[in-house]
Amino acid sequence: xxxxxxxxxxxxxxxxxxxxxxxxxxxxxxxxxxxxxxxxxxxxxxxxxxxxxxxxxxxxxxxxxxxxxxxxxxxxxxxxxxxxxxxxxxxxxxxxxxxxxxxxxxxxxxxxxxxxxxxxxxxxxxxxxxxxxxxxxxxxxxxxxxxxxxxxxxxxxxxxxxxxxxxxxxxxxxxxxxxxxxxxxxxxxxxxxxxxxxxxxxxxxxxxxxxxxxxxxxxxxxxxxx
Amino acid sequence: xxxxxxxxxxxxxxxxxxxxxxxxxxxxxxxxxxxxxxxxxxxxxxxxxxxxxxxxxxxxxxxxxxxxxxxxxxxxxxxxxxxxxxxxxxxxxxxxxxxxxxxxxxxxxxxxxxxxxxxxxxxxxxxxxxxxxxxxxxxxxxxxxxxxxxxxxxxxxxxxxxxxxxxxxxxxxxxxxxxxxxxxxxxxxxxxxxxxxxxxxxxxxxxxxxxxxxxxxxxxxxxxxxxxxxxxxxxxxxxx
Amino acid sequence: xxxxxxxxxxxxxxxxxxxxxxxxxxxxxxxxxxxxxxxxxxxxxxxxxxxxxxxxxxxxxxxxxxxxxxxxxxxxxxxxxxxxxxxxxxxxxxxxxxxxxxxxxxxxxxxxxxxxxxxxxxxxxxxxxxxxxxxxxxxxxxxxxxxxxxxxxxxxxxxxxxxxxxxxxxxxxxxxxxxxxxxxxxxxxxxxxxxxxxxxxxxxxxxxxxxxxxxxxxxxxxxxxxxxxxxxxxxxxxxxxxxxxxxxxxxxxxxxxxxxxxxxxxxxxxxxxxxxxxxxxxxxxxxxxxxxxxxxxxxxxxxxxxxxxxxxxxxxxxxxxxxxxxxxxxxxxxxxxxxxxxxxxxxxxxxxxxxxxxxxxxxxxxxxxxxxxxxxxxxx
Ligand SMILES: Nc1ncnc2c1ncn2[C@@H]1O[C@H](COP(=O)(O)OP(=O)(O)O)[C@@H](O)[C@H]1O
Ligand SMILES: [Mg+2]
Numbered sequence: 001x002x003x004x005x006x007x008x009x010x011x012x013x014x015x016x017x018x019x020x021x022x023x024x025x026x027x028x029x030x031x032x033x034x035x036x037x038x039x040x041x042x043x044x045x046x047x048x049x050x051x052x053x054x055x056x057x058x059x060x061x062x063x064x065x066x067x068x069x070x071x072x073x074x075x076x077x078x079x080x081x082x083x084x085x086x087x088x089x090x091x092x093x094x095x096x097x098x099x100x101x102x103x104x105x106x107x108x109x110x111x112x113x114x115x116x117x118x119x120x121x122x123x124x125x126x127x128x129x130x131x132x133x134x135x136x137x138x139x140x141x142x143x144x145x146x147x148x149x150x151x152x153x154x155x156x157x158x159x160x161x162x163x164x165x166x167x168x169x170x171x172x173x174x175x176x177x178x179x180x181x182x183x184x185x186x187x188x189x190x191x192x193x194x195x196x197x198x199x200x201x202x203x204x205x206x207x208x209x210x211x212x213x214x215x216x217x218x219x220x221x222x223x224x225x226x
Numbered sequence: 227x228x229x230x231x232x233x234x235x236x237x238x239x240x241x242x243x244x245x246x247x248x249x250x251x252x253x254x255x256x257x258x259x260x261x262x263x264x265x266x267x268x269x270x271x272x273x274x275x276x277x278x279x280x281x282x283x284x285x286x287x288x289x290x291x292x293x294x295x296x297x298x299x300x301x302x303x304x305x306x307x308x309x310x311x312x313x314x315x316x317x318x319x320x321x322x323x324x325x326x327x328x329x330x331x332x333x334x335x336x337x338x339x340x341x342x343x344x345x346x347x348x349x350x351x352x353x354x355x356x357x358x359x360x361x362x363x364x365x366x367x368x369x370x371x372x373x374x375x376x377x378x379x380x381x382x383x384x385x386x387x388x389x390x391x392x393x394x395x396x397x398x399x400x401x402x403x404x405x406x407x408x409x410x411x412x413x414x415x416x417x418x419x420x421x422x423x424x425x426x427x428x429x430x431x432x433x434x435x436x437x438x439x440x441x442x443x444x445x446x447x448x449x450x451x452x453x454x455x456x457x458x459x460x461x462x463x464x465x466x
Numbered sequence: 467x468x469x470x471x472x473x474x475x476x477x478x479x480x481x482x483x484x485x486x487x488x489x490x491x492x493x494x495x496x497x498x499x500x501x502x503x504x505x506x507x508x509x510x511x512x513x514x515x516x517x518x519x520x521x522x523x524x525x526x527x528x529x530x531x532x533x534x535x536x537x538x539x540x541x542x543x544x545x546x547x548x549x550x551x552x553x554x555x556x557x558x559x560x561x562x563x564x565x566x567x568x569x570x571x572x573x574x575x576x577x578x579x580x581x582x583x584x585x586x587x588x589x590x591x592x593x594x595x596x597x598x599x600x601x602x603x604x605x606x607x608x609x610x611x612x613x614x615x616x617x618x619x620x621x622x623x624x625x626x627x628x629x630x631x632x633x634x635x636x637x638x639x640x641x642x643x644x645x646x647x648x649x650x651x652x653x654x655x656x657x658x659x660x661x662x663x664x665x666x667x668x669x670x671x672x673x674x675x676x677x678x679x680x681x682x683x684x685x686x687x688x689x690x691x692x693x694x695x696x697x698x699x700x701x702x703x704x705x706x707x708x709x710x711x712x713x714x715x716x717x718x719x720x721x722x723x724x725x726x727x728x729x730x731x732x733x734x735x736x737x738x739x740x741x742x743x744x745x746x747x748x749x750x751x752x753x754x755x756x757x758x759x760x761x762x763x764x765x766x767x768x769x770x771x772x773x774x775x776x777x778x779x780x781x782x783x784x785x786x787x788x789x790x791x792x793x794x795x796x797x798x799x800x801x802x803x804x805x806x807x808x809x810x811x812x813x814x815x816x817x818x819x820x821x822x823x824x825x826x827x828x829x830x831x832x833x834x835x836x837x838x839x840x841x842x843x844x845x846x
Binding site for chain 3: 118120121122123124125126127128129130131134139142143145216218219
């Protein structure tokens, strides 16, 4: 009971911590960012491949969706844990599941994006003598862009949230501050870790949003018309 | 993990050896007790989420009050950082004398469960053919009857789909509770990691994943048994 | 006179040749196009017409190499398209697809400049060409920076036409290019296309399901039946005057003769002097002509300019016709007036004859009799 009392009086944020432990906070933040970026890049690359297959061979779209949806429903704790015997408490063990979780949203959006290109536009592009590569690059990709960006935003934001869970296998950037605080019943790192991870998600979301607006001027204008 | 209780498990146990040992399942630290712990928490979260969101979303959609930005909610629901939210709530809960458990994880899971149920209910009711609704009104249905006998009846399968998505997500996320000062089915992964016991880690992962899979499966079978044929065939408009 | 009248000309005069072309889509039994043979001369405007689903779009897509025929041979500019890289073939063909298909992510200027940019033209040249085309199709230059969905349906279709014309392709395929616009705008776009064609002189294949549009725009009309069966390929006039089958007759409608009146102009009639003499002629000649025509009026011209009508009672025996008092003509038509309007003018002015104004000069006369005779003759 004495312990609980101590916990109760322990302030939620102790500001000196920022100065004393700034190095640690900074390291956690960078690690968090790195894990997020690696996972999203890996997920993105895999999704490009899976989407290409799903679009090229229509019969495969169902199974690919089923597979990515299956991955998505595996509990994060289980997916991180299951790789521990193979890769230990390493970065790979963290990045692979994080990337796996991005597949559902990325593949769904990539496929929806390319499917959103109307047959008339495809026909017109082919009809005027565009090579297949040019059609994909100059017509289909730009038109799929709003979907790709929307998928990327969700993937990045949810990955930032999930990275904290990777703290259970000794990775996890800001998540480590959370676990550390919990272990020491010291709330400051816990609060900082939680808040910073939420802020990081919002910041990255904002960056992609702005970059997306810049990349798809026509889509922004359409939205404002509606 | 000094403040956390540890299960009395031998080191370097074989995955299946441990899983199939009846002793692992019984007792106050046994799998069954942990399972009950998890199931009860998840069930409460789901009940609270359903009884609040279905009426709220139905009412909003029925009265066409407040245009809800569906795509924004979908994004939001995918982006809630449960671990961070729970982490923020633990100190607050303790300071208020509510203890480590289960309030922080309960609220964090609830935040996860609300959006899919709300979204599916809202969109399902909004998508009910206005012609059908007008026909019902023309036949003298009261507004309550329109909502219950027509809109909700037609939306049942989509709503149930939202509940399924919420339940699977909640069950899949609940194991982080073991890392936030609680127990539940995630405890074996935690203990395995703490003891450097890979066998226990994998066994714990299998249990956690198994429960999530079982949840998804049971909802599927509920949907195929409980729903009238005509309603089930409408279940093509799920938001996921 | 026959639908095969162009066979005699050399093969190189044909911009497009279809020879026994079949198209059966996989998974379907009924052919979309069957044994279609067509020859389209360079510089001609040919309308492909027929009921919905008769294979018009399919035919255009085969000419453009978007789909391959199941059997038969298609030549564009004398080369079998099967032996040619499709990308190259398509760049020589401007294709206005049925649904317009503007690129929603590109401005109007970028849409129009697509093919020139692809061909590696320089920026200035592209910009110049875009301005030229915008004027040509009658769009405002301040639309260039807009996106397609900020334009009306009719404006979008003009952009589609401009885009197809951008690299100055010798062949233009247009699939119901005016389908999405209201009748008033459609009429204007048709007039503009006629004007445009008079200036640019392309080989145009125009798909339509509107017989009036085909009659108005095309030199020759290919009428297809369901299954892509060619019912008749002939001039508009022949299609109306001598329908090759009951299907053609039903398709062009019961008001065929009204349509032909609209189709033909006064210029299609043979020249007819009528009871008209020069001002220097005298009473003797006048009496003879009046007798011949059984009228008591005579027209007077001077230096090929029509001066007016003189009544028999006013003709003095010993003076030239020039001295008699004249009445101005009540009915006057131009050479490019349709027979229908000529007929209306004659009938509403209560005379039996109208004077033809040929750019200020006397161009003969037209009567209801002459119009009827003209309709009976088929000109191919
Ligand atoms: N890709 C396709 N696959 C199967 N059938 C097609 C395809 N495209 C067109 N058809 C069929 O071919 C016939 C002719 O179509 P189309 O050329 O589009 O007609 P239209 O004369 O109206 O332009 C129709 O019966 C249509 O259903
Ligand atoms: Mg068509």
